[in-house]
Amino acid sequence: MARKTIEQRLAELDAQRATLKARLGKQERANDTRRKVLLGALVLHRLEHGRDEISRALPDWLRRELPGFLTRDGDKELFDDLLAAPAAGGDGRPAS
Known part of the structure; x- marks a missing residue:
């Protein structure tokens, strides 16, 4: 070889x-x-x-941060439930 x-x-x-x-x-x-x-x-x-302070603040933080992070309309639609303003008297959590 x-x-x-x-x-x-x-x-x-x-x-x-x-x-x-x-x-x-x-x-x-x-x-x-x-x-x-x-x-x-x-x-x-x-x-x-979550029931702690961080978990309670998370929905508000996501509503502030996600709109600037998400660029595609389809991606934004995936998070409609999180981006919607909380119902009056609600705890800011998405419905389960």
């Missing part, structure tokens, strides 16, 4: 490196998505079940 040249070996290593970098990028994106989902789940849980 013919021995590979240094150039061939370097080309193979470059291809392996590119494959590993792509795999790492994919894993980093997956981790980022998972962190966002879990953080969102925590926020929604606190909105629905």
Whole structure:
């Protein structure tokens, strides 16, 4: 069997490196998505079940911050229930 040249070996290593970098990028994106989902789940849980001071302040904070953060109409529609002004005498929590 013919021995590979240094150039061939370097080309193979470059291809392996590119494959590993792509795999790492994919894993980093997956981790980022998972962190966002879990953080969102925590926020929604606190909105629905939290009884502490932070949980009570969360709806007002979201009503202030979300409109400037959300840019797509479809995204804004997803949060209509959170962005609506609280009903008079309500506790600011979305209906369950």
